[in-house]
Amino acid sequence: MDGAAREDARRWLAEEGVTRVGADEWTDGEHPGRRITTVDVAVRWTDQVFVDERLDPAGRLRLAFGLLDLLDVYWVTAEIGFALADPEAGLSGQAFWDGYRQRLEAPEVGEAVTYSLWVDWFEDARTSADAFGEVLGRDVGGLRADAPEPLLRRGGRVLEVSGPVPWPVKEPALRAAAGVPALHRQVFRGLLNGYHSVYGDLEPSAALTLLAELDLPPDTEHLAPLRRVLTAGHAHHHRSPDAWAAATGHGPADRPV
Structure with missing residues (x-):
């Protein structure tokens, strides 16, 4: 802020x-x-x-x-x-995106910022790729364990809400972040939301490979069922609505956010 x-x-x-x-x-x-x-x-x-x-x-x-x-x-x-x-x-479009990047890098970020990034920019196929490039995609090369804290904060916040971003657009950032232990939870949330979001996008095999690289507690909520549905080749909750129920052993879960 x-x-x-x-x-x-x-x-x-x-x-x-x-x-x-x-x-x-x-x-x-x-x-x-x-x-x-x-x-x-x-x-x-x-x-x-x-x-x-x-x-x-x-x-x-x-x-x-x-x-x-x-x-x-x-x-x-x-x-x-x-x-x-x-x-x-x-x-100025440049000033607009500067404003978003600045807030995504701050120690605290308002919920409205990340929510608007999700629903207004990432869910819209006309703006998703460009918006992702502005808030993170152009800085993928800097996503390293020794990266400045502001960039890591921005990267994690963007990846968490990146579910609707087309897989080819966001995959390089997810792969880079998988090499940063501090971002493993956010990578997981991005994959999870990519599977559950109505407009989510992921490639099951590649997502499963990324999931295997993350150092997460074994009892992380939704980790085991996500691994099961990806292993079975399911790319999207809403295209295979019964797969998640089968993976969890009970009814469909609410969409994680």
Whole structure:
């Protein structure tokens, strides 16, 4: 998270009469005395950032990311995406992805960041490969055990939600991360979500080889059934719905996230 951008967003909201008064309670600048939720703040005010004539496009994007840091609400990421797609908004794609990389490398990352990466960018076949390249794919060569902590944090967070990314696109990153013990859990989660996600993609044989390289506790949840379905050649939960039940010995599991 960007502390300075977050503070700028807090001040910007305060200028509009919107201030936090509780864990999920805010004043409403339009109706003094009324209380609204954090989600209400995101829905009502994020789009206003992009029409603030006091700021240039770069300043608006920075302020919007500050709102994301402050509120951690998915709707903020959606509004940023809408503005990015609007040529009249004049936003820089490079600055947009810089903002995501910065937050993915931080000691703490908001859930809205990784969720939006999954549902808005990785699940969309039109954007999946490019988005993965921006947040991790171009830095695969740096995924080593001695890599800087920020890169390892970014790599792990991206791989965990990489289930929908096409296998040929993400496989090099998964292979590199399999050589980094600190990322083994995230590689496993990426493979697991690649199998269970509605839009997931993996190649069973290659995924099984990767799974064998991971140093995980034998009793890791879902490890044994994932190994069984991959060994049987199943690539996707939803194309072989009975395979997971057979591998676990009971009914289908909820999709891991």
